[in-house]
Amino acid sequence: MPAGLRQPGKQREVIVETGTTLSVDHTFAGKTVCNVGAGGALTATLTSAATGWKPGDDVLFLSCADQNFTVAGTAGQLITFNDIAANSVALSTASEKCGGALLVTCVSGTKFHVALMTEETQTATVAT
DSSP: OOTTOOOGGGOOOEEEOOSSEEEEOGGGTTEEEEOTTOSSOEEEEEOOTTSSOOTTOEEEEEOOSSSOEEEEOSTTOEEETTEEEESEEEEOSTTOOTTOEEEEEEOSSSOEEEEEEOOTTOOOEEEO
């Protein structure tokens, strides 16, 4: 299957990452990344929105382990809760790490929108 396309039936391919770093480029569009079984913190770093990403491309990040899970972007390219120039969004507050999700959507050649898909009491940490 070509990179960047969803699998037949529109099911998302699930990528299980147990390492500590992951470079996420446009070939991850339409996929789900999770950290189930991770033994340590994971930082998923998005390549610049200008490097092959198209508006509407998205990646779903699922926090499935009790480990810090950070999605980082090129300086200031993330739009998220109360911040239009964030550098990263993390699920890293003690007792609030697993069970949340971040849906990252390319909205232009310069920006990604990060939708927080968290439980009512789960805190996401935004860094600018």
